[in-house]
Amino acid sequence: MCHMNTGEVSATKSAGVVGVVGAGAMGSGIAQVAAQAGHEVYLVDAIAGAARAARERLAGTLAGLAAKGKLSAADADAAAARIHAVDAVADLPACEIVVEAIRELFADKVDLFTALAATQPANTIFATNTSSLDITEIAEQVAHPERERVAGMHFFNPAAIMKLVEVVAARQSDPKVLDRITALARAWGKTPVRCTSTPGFIVNRVARPYYGEGQRIVEGGYANAATVDWALKHLAGFRMGPMELTDLIGHDVNYAVGESVWKQTGKDPRYEPTLIQRTLVDNGDLGRKTGKGFFTYDADGKPTDAVVDEDLARRLVGGPIETDPVNRTLAMLVNEAVDLVARGEASAEDVDIAMQLGTNYPKGPIQWGHEIGFERVHTWLRTLDAAYPGGRYRPSPALLDGTVR
Ligand SMILES: NC(=O)c1ccc[n+]([C@@H]2O[C@H](COP(=O)([O-])OP(=O)(O)OC[C@H]3O[C@@H](n4cnc5c(N)ncnc54)[C@H](O)[C@@H]3O)[C@@H](O)[C@H]2O)c1
The missing domain is CATH 3.40.50.720 (NAD(P)-binding Rossmann-like Domain)
Known part of the structure; x- marks a missing residue:
């Protein structure tokens, strides 16, 4: 009973x-x-x-x-x-x-x-x-x-x-x-x-440098779009490279999100869109849907001009941070994620879950930070900040203060 x-x-x-x-x-x-x-x-x-x-x-x-x-x-x-x-x-x-x-x-x-x-x-x-x-x-x-x-x-x-x-x-x-x-x-x-x-919430905020850093490597002439994509896929485990991904999303859409985050943060240089993407948008080269973006696509949607230089990619990754498409991107992803956590905008666990489920990243950026070492990320960012002054690469103080340990 x-x-x-x-x-x-x-x-x-x-x-x-x-x-x-x-x-x-x-x-x-x-x-x-x-x-x-x-x-x-x-x-x-x-x-x-x-x-x-x-x-x-x-x-x-x-x-x-x-x-x-x-x-x-x-x-x-x-x-x-x-x-x-x-x-x-x-x-x-x-x-x-x-x-x-x-x-x-x-x-x-x-x-x-x-x-x-x-x-x-x-x-x-x-x-x-x-x-x-x-x-x-x-x-x-x-x-x-x-x-x-x-x-x-x-x-x-x-x-x-x-x-x-x-x-x-x-x-x-x-x-x-x-x-x-x-x-x-x-x-x-x-x-x-x-x-x-906050602007972009978790995913649309933390993902910004994935596009921005790849584009800046291409813009700087250090490697072509296909080589940067190859490096991020084959040497870091991302499912798609930033250039093929933005060609798929559409540059009008991707640029608009980036510009919106940039404007909402009072034009913080961390989120400043690139000239190379602005030019694609202005020219109507919006990616796969128009047949041309970073790459030119055939009728089946296959890129016709993606020429990968694997040797170059292997030389760049692990070399000077300014020309390293993988670690430069990871440093900025970790920096962004750590800043979000330090400001109390999301927990470290949630940032990692969000980036893995929302953008298919192979790992969360906080986990990457642990694996690379937050001090090393800080050092890379200081080098980048010296090479490209203006605030985009300012390291989050939280990289060193134990916030995410
Ligand atoms: N598309 C995406 O990838 C995506 C992802 C996440 C969030 N969002 C957000 O979701 C919302 C909708 O996006 P979507 O892609 O589905 O757009 P959509 O254009 O496919 O659909 C919007 C629908 O809302 C209707 N509508 C517009 N104004 C209305 C109003 N005042 N009252 C009632 N109905 C109205 C339109 O007729 C249309 O059917 C937006 O706020 C967008 O930012 C979009």
């Missing part, structure tokens, strides 16, 4: 209703993830019919997954049946959380949360999937106390596949809201990391 009340009933509590505003690339993926996790999901979009069209597409995606044996036909049907489309934000039912994935415009996000505050219950979470806007500034524009339930839930593209979710704290965010978003991300099969709302 004493076994009857186990207290486990609460674990079977059904999943709450999820609202997703913006039925584009990200919103659709987020809706799919939430529906597969058992939530009733309501999609809404500013364009008439877009939410309904997204729901149809998602039913097809789920059926496709079932056809490939990734989930049962019954589960696919049930998940598809849990996705609903409504015509207006005011038509959303009471939600546990509303995730917005509308266009990246500050005023639109503020207007949306203001409208939601008027129609949703007091404990509904307002999560933004913004990549580049300051969530503290968004929350500031939302009426008190509604702003305490605004926080970031930053997915990566494609949202249905990428495991990482950055749970981003605005200054006003209620810690309970952050805990609830973290728990939801986990329940949705994601790996959440926590950070504060």
Whole structure:
């Protein structure tokens, strides 16, 4: 008899209703993830019919997954049946959380949360999937106390596949809201990391030098794009080199993220975009999608002019830091990661998880710092700072003060 009340009933509590505003690339993926996790999901979009069209597409995606044996036909049907489309934000039912994935415009996000505050219950979470806007500034524009339930839930593209979710704290965010978003991300099969709302959050901030240093080696004429890519892949274990990767992402997109972080940090030279990439953007050489970026691509999307000089790469790596594509890049990645941790913007563990899951790095930058030695990284940066003065290579004081030991 004493076994009857186990207290486990609460674990079977059904999943709450999820609202997703913006039925584009990200919103659709987020809706799919939430529906597969058992939530009733309501999609809404500013364009008439877009939410309904997204729901149809998602039913097809789920059926496709079932056809490939990734989930049962019954589960696919049930998940598809849990996705609903409504015509207006005011038509959303009471939600546990509303995730917005509308266009990246500050005023639109503020207007949306203001409208939601008027129609949703007091404990509904307002999560933004913004990549580049300051969530503290968004929350500031939302009426008190509604702003305490605004926080970031930053997915990566494609949202249905990428495991990482950055749970981003605005200054006003209620810690309970952050805990609830973290728990939801986990329940949705994601790996959440926590950070504060600073430019680029973790991934888009720490990744900057991966592109910037490779481009500067090419710009300096020390090695061509294919050779730098080869060195980072074959001598450091990165899945893609910075040049082929930015050709894939699109230089317009990659440049815009870099420029946004640079501007939001008051044009800190650490994040200054390169002239070589600016020129690609200005010339419309946006990468694979236009047939030309750092490389020229044939009709099958294969580069036709990627000539690797392996001997040169082997000579440069381990040589003077100014011309070493691998260690120069790693030094800057470690520096950035250590600074983030020292400022209390994220934990060392979360930075490493984020970079491995968000950008596929073979190791986290903090782990690299441990392996290389933080003092050695500091020495490399001082050499680079002397060679290229101006502040880009200033070493974080935290490299030497034991912050990440
Ligand atoms: N694409 C990515 O790689 C990526 C990754 C992470 C985060 N994000 C962020 O996610 C958000 C959406 O990006 P996306 O790539 O899905 O864009 P998208 O253009 O594919 O989709 C945006 C959708 O929102 C709708 N919309 C725009 N304004 C609206 C409004 N005021 N109310 C309702 N619906 C509105 C549009 O009609 C469109 O369907 C942005 O904030 C972006 O920064 C994008």
